[in-house]
Amino acid sequence: MIFWDEGALPSSDYVIGLWVYFIVNRGVVEVFNRMRWLFRRGLRVLMYHQVASAAESEHVVSVAQLEQQLRWLREQKFHFVTLHQMLHQSLPARAVLVSFDDAYASMFEFAQPVLRACDVPAVVFVPTAFIGQTSAWDHDARPVMDAAQLRILAANGCELAIHSHRHENYADLSATQVTADLHAAFATLQRLALPFVPALAYPFGARPRGARARSAFQATLRQCGVRLALRIGNRLNSLPLANPLEIQRLSVRGDETFPQFQRKIAWGKLF
Numbered sequence: 729m730i731f732w733d734e735g736a737l738p739s740s741d742y743v744i745g746l747w748v749y750f751i752v753n754r755g756v757v758e759v760f761n762r763m764r765w766l767f768r769r770g771l772r773v774l775m776y777h778q779v780a781s782a783a784e785s786e787h788v789v790s791v792a793q794l795e796q797q798l799r800w801l802r803e804q805k806f807h808f809v810t811l812h813q814m815l816h817q818s819l820p821a822r823a824v825l826v827s828f829d830d831a832y833a834s835m836f837e838f839a840q841p842v843l844r845a846c847d848v849p850a851v852v853f854v855p856t857a858f859i860g861q862t863s864a865w866d867h868d869a870r871p872v873m874d875a876a877q878l879r880i881l882a883a884n885g886c887e888l889a890i891h892s893h894r895h896e897n898y899a900d901l902s903a904t905q906v907t908a909d910l911h912a913a914f915a916t917l918q919r920l921a922l923p924f925v926p927a928l929a930y931p932f933g934a935r936p937r938g939a940r941a942r943s944a945f946q947a948t949l950r951q952c953g954v955r956l957a958l959r960i961g962n963r964l965n966s967l968p969l970a971n972p973l974e975i976q977r978l979s980v981r982g983d984e985t986f987p988q989f990q991r992k993i994a995w996g997k998l999f
């Protein structure tokens with residue numbers, strides 16, 4: 729006896745395709761929630777840039793994305809840490825530092841309320857020559873926070889650190905030029921009476937290539953008082969840190985899905 733018309737059934741390829749779709753797009757969340765042991769140990773440093781009411785591009789994360797990411801990290805028992813902790817104490821096995829580059833005014837407007845609601849500390853890396861101006865190094869320059877906004881952030885528990893003074897590529901500068909730029913950055917924050925941690929996020933993530941040039945560059949940073957420096961790299965950092973001037977960060981992109989964010993948090997870049 730035939731109960732159904734075989735021709736009306738979906739093909740096995742279609743059914744398999746549905747399962748693959750389900751596993752990749754929906755199952756990943758559940759797998760991560762149940763298999764916390766999958767997460768590699770180490771320090772994760774998240775790198776954000778602009779935040780907006782809706783995601784616009786690679787460098788613009790939406791308020792909803794930021795909130796979902798931070799709440800998920802807390803659910804997964806990650807420990808949010810600060811630069812101050814990194815300098816003065818050993819970190820927990822699954823530490824996360826949240827960082828924002830360029831001190832965009834959108835960070836103040838959109839990210840700060842989320843950070844406060846989620847009780848998550850963060851660091852803002854400030855290109856000090858552009859305080860109260862616009863991001864002249866961008867294709868479409870955006871407003872940069874002024875000193876009053878940075879002061880409010882600091883009073884609300886955000887750390888401030890430097891993203892150089894003039895946002896120039898340090899790989900292209902001489903030791904003398906790097907020294908002058910760093911001195912100007914620290915002097916600007918001191919003149920404005922803004923509290924800061926002696927840490928640097930490399931503009932464009934760039935620093936000199938080659939072992940000899942790199943080691944001379946790092947000596948210059950140390951002489952200028954830089955205690956921690958952060959590049960991009962998109963990998964996790966083993967603890968204790970092998971080199972505090974080569975800390976890697978995970979780039980959080982507005983054009984990535986939540987499962988992509990979760991995979992990045994779990995393992996960083998695989999290849």
Ligand SMILES: [Zn+2]
Pocket residue numbers: 829830891895931932
């Ligand atoms: Zn930058």
